[in-house]
Amino acid sequence: MLRLTDVNTYYGPSHVLQNISLEVERGEIVCLLGANAAGKTTTMKTIFGLVRATSGSVNFNDEAIERKMTGDIVKSGLALVPEARRIFGRMTVRENLEMGAYSRSNKQEITHDMDHVCQIFPRLQERLKQVAGTMSGGEQQMLAMARAMMSRPKMICMDEPSMGLSPKLVETVFDTILRIRDEGMTIFLVEQNASMALNLADRGYVLQTGKIVLSDTAKNLLTNDLVRQAYLGG
Template sequence: MLQLSNVNTFYGPSQVLHEVSLEVQKGEIVCLLGANAAGKTTTMKTIFGLVRPRGGSILFDGKPIERRLTGDIVASGLALVPEARRIFPRMSVLENLEMGAYTRKSRAELSQDLEHVCDIFPRLRERLKQAAGTMSGGEQQMLAMARALMSHPRMICMDEPSMGLSPIMVETVFETVQRIRNEGVTVFLVEQNASMALKLADRGYVLQTGKIVLSDTAANLLTNDLVRQAYLGGA
């Protein structure tokens, strides 16, 4: 469904991604693991056209998107839950959700989707008129995920969804990721919480200094010595 082939991304003269290749099949949860500054967020930005690659290709459903506008990429069925949530703090919860649906046309479908995301995140239903910036970090993460779902995506990309959350809220977030996949949405997950991500995912990739150094099933990565030493606290 999503395929990156030999992607090279730069910030000015500095190369951040080096020949990155990965793929996500329809119906999968695939995670991308890596330490701070490994290039995970740059990978997401490159997929969504926020940074243009200088080499390589990015295909979504077999069609190239590396030169398309971000809005067109979202309209094609690919949604982003950005790092640090990036909600609109002065807007209400409902207005944030409506912003997620800016590419949609049918008002009837929007009403159905609003009802659906409120079923997934009941706390948001109670706060639709509340300013989004006054909610807790966990509630804001729920809103960021719900906002992405309002675009009615076929695939959703999540950048560090567990960052800064309490252990209980982290469990809630990952349970929601599983539910989203079970409802037919493919998931590409960038995470530092390697243990939780690998227990949830089907497959995973490990990114170090902008290069993919490992790729395997999630079960195999959980027992891989390099992954255990670097991300799971193994001996």
């Protein structure tokens, strides 16, 4: 469903992504693991055209998207839950959800989907009129995920959804990711919390200093010596 092939991305003279190749099949949860500054967020930005790949290809549903505008990429069926949530803090929860559906025009379907995401995230239903920036970090993460779902995507990319959350809230977020997948969503997950991500995912990739150094099933990565030493504390 999503395929990156030999992608190279630079920030000025810095060669941040070096011949990155990965793929995500329909219905999977695939995680990309790596330490800070490994290139995880740059990978996500390259997929969405926020940073342009210097070479290589990015394909979504067999269509090249590496030269498309970000808005057109979203319209093609990809949605992003960005790092640090990036909600619209001065808008209400409802307005944030409506912004997620900005590319859609069928008001009846938008209303239906807003009801659906509020079933998945009951706390948002209670706070539709609340200014989003006054909510807790966990509630804002739920809003960022729900906002992405409002575009009715074929696939959701999540960048560090556990960042800054308490262990209990991290469990809630990951349980919700599983529920979304069980409803038929494909998910690409960039995450530092390797243990939680690998226990959730079908497959995973490990990124180190801009290069993919490991690729395997999540089960095998959990027992891999490199992964255990670098990310699992064992």
